[in-house]
Amino acid sequence: MPTWKKILIGFSLIAFFGAAAGYYLYNKKPADVRRLQPDLSVTANFLILAFNSDEAAANLKYLDKVIAVKGIIADIKIDSSTGQASVILDSGDPLSAVTCSFYNDEIGAVQKLSKGTEVVIKGKCTGKLMDVVLNNCSIIQ
Amino acid sequence: MKNLMIIAVVFFLLQPSFAQKRYFTKTGTVSFRAGTAVEDIDGLNKSATCVFDASSGDIQFAILIKGFEFKSALMMEHFNENYMESDKFSKSIFKGKIINLDKINFLKDGTYPVKVKGILEIHGVKKEVETNGQFKVLGETVIAIAEFEIVLEDYAIAVPSLVKDKISKTARIKVNCSNSILK
Structure with a gap:
């Protein structure tokens, strides 16, 4: 040749x-966060404490990471018109909680949850507004 | 006459507690479209915070920039790293006032046109904006809806000339927040 x-x-x-x-x-x-292994596992109380005491350090540690958060369900929001489901986890701090926004097709699993029970949710941390927000959530336990 | 005075004073003192009604949500949606005929570019944020006071007309929205979801991984990366620089400017906030508050009856179900004026902060740049929206009152829930356009250049969001046929010069923003009464 x-x-x-x-x-x-x-x-x-x-x-x-x-x-x-x-x-x-x-x-x-x-990436489908449901298929990823969590980088870190924390309780809702610990997560809020970390963000309240030093937001910059907490951002470095948790931001953009897939984390598993254990906490007591304070509220469940299901918007049937948009098919959107969110769970709010109590953190012991009345001013901030952990807001977890779920994949739209996880709505069935969210409907089975009930307020006041303990749950472990996996999602991607997007930072802190009033609450620490997790995106692309699913239920682990 | 004295009785009337007392009643008037009591009424006056009680009024703030009657009127002070706040509504809020942490799970509102904010979406935007900045695509062109060549390409669709849509982002959706499902964890918008909204709070407003039905007596003073103060209204506030806030979102985390990293909370926007996209159909493509590359789009999400470019949005965060090149355009919005979300590590530096993590939040976007609107703080303003409802300027036609007197036209909204929070006690009566219905859809009311709303005019809002205030400061919108995106990408670290603050600008005064005014827009029209709607309040849908449904018992103790008030759904706040708005749709408006922003010019990317106004907020110092630079689009490289290489992709300028794919990215629009403006972004169409939609807000939909279902607020519950704060007790």
Whole structure:
């Protein structure tokens, strides 16, 4: 095979894999948090305490991480018009709690929960507003 | 006459406790569209905080920028890292007033047009905005709905020329917060 042919084949292979990788990245969906192992496990009380005492340090530790949070259910919000489900975990602090917003198809599992019971929820920590907020949540236990 | 005075004074003293009614939610939604005909770019945040006072008309919304969900991982990464710089500017806040409060009857179910004016902070830039929305009063629940447009440049959000046919110069923002009465 002449050299120019080899080079041509080499280049077209690189171009093909480059395009395939680009296409793959372009269409890649955000990671399904339900399939990820939690990086950290904490109680709702501990999480709020960490954010209240030093928000910058807590951000470094928890922000963008998948965490499992154990706590007592203070409230359950289900909006049937949008198919949205959220659970609010009590933290012992009346001014802040942990708000967990669930995947829309987890609504059935959320409906089975009841206020005042203990639950472990896995989700991605997006920071603190009034509450510490978890996104893409599902129930572990 | 004296009795009447006492009644008037008692009424006057009691009024604040009658009138002070606050509504709030931590699970409102804020979504935006900034795509073009070439590409859809939509983000959804399901943990918006909203609180308003039905007697003073003070109203506030707040969201965490990292809380926006996207259909594509790359879009989410670009949104957080390149455009909104969410590590630096983690929150977006609106603080304002309902300016036609007298037209809303919180005791009567119905849909009321609402005018809101205040300061909107996005990407660390504060700007005065005014927009129209709706309040849907349903017993002790008030659903606050608004839809408005912002110009990305106003908030120092730079779009590289390479992708300017994919990203719109404006973002259409939709707010939908179902507020419950705070007892």
